[in-house]
Amino acid sequence: MSRLENTNIITNKIKIETSAIRKICYFFSKDFTASQTAAKLNISRQTINSYYKIFREALFDSYIYSQTNGIDLNITYMKIYEKNIYFLEEKNKSFLLDEESFIFLNINNFIKDKLEQTLENNKKINSVRIIYNEHTKNFTILGYYNSSSDLEEFINNRLKKFRGIKKENLNNHIQESFFRFNHSSDEIHKKILTYFSIL
Template sequence: MSNNEILNYLKNAKIEANVLKKICKYFTEDYTAIQTAQNLNLSRQTINNYYKIIRNLLLSKEDEMLYMIKNTHFSNNTLLIKYIKNGPYINYFIECQKKAFIFKNNENTFPNLQKFIDNTIHLPLQNNKKANAAKISFNKKENKFTLLYLTKSDDTIQGFIQNRLKKFRGLNKDSLYLHLKESQFRYNYSQDFLYETLLSLLHLKKSNVAYISTLKQAPSLVL
């Protein structure tokens, strides 16, 4: 479902704006769908529907932010590529200045980077018990990545995500990715920023000036 389809769905939904704001508030405070449903006297299915909408909107916003950072700051710098293990799934992400940006195999934001990971980094990292990250360099002129060395990085982001996901049971692969992206957003930004972002995405506030201001202060990919 595209963002426009989501917004059209919300326009026709039988839910008042103040109730939707409360759903956003509970979501921001990381309430489960069951908890939010009980507090608002709504069905769990209703809350699950809105939670899924919120997660999809956050996913598109995270991709937009990553794309902006790439175009404004991604130059001849070194990057740290790490991976998160969640059961049988492995997701790679860029880590910079205590922020993490997860990406999937089919994303086009860094197409050459994904190919580089698949061909150069994946197996060495999986076979190295002491390393969980790869330091690489990027030559913007040649659009080329080079592996510098494997290294051990702190597991702050992985610990944060795994602790969050403990409360959810039976996540399939598609749901897992949405939860990973949500966890990424929560790791990178404060609850207040998350709430204001949701209000802006759902057109529940008059201005998104605060959000635009934060985007302008996005960190460069310099380690």
């Protein structure tokens, strides 16, 4: 299903009016859990999760890092729930670098071969400044430093409210946390309403 109907949508044989979908959208944009939204709207958690999944797919599929110039970049390391996380900082936004990253085709190999041990073993540095050469597809290290970011605190605080996350779902939660860190709730709300034509 690519778009919600303007009048209603049928999920699990339950018809939900557009007004209810708008409310679900609102609570999703405010980062309420499915359980919290279900309690607020008196709708089953399973139904709320179905809509949340639709919203996430619509939002995240269009969320692509578009930087193609050979410029200075900053890669920062942090640890979330015993998982090593690397992210790119650019223009006041943060982009997760993981196995599914398509920002640069060889970025993960570069991290593993050149950065991983240094960043993980040194508590005084957590970031590296690099230059990416678009023609040779190579990276040059300019220097290491200590970066202070609100992102780690934001992710840790956000994940706590789920009261336990299955290991297989952790990466999805981290990806969503990056998206929410980069976008205000108002932006998220407007994007969903616009995408599904339910303004």
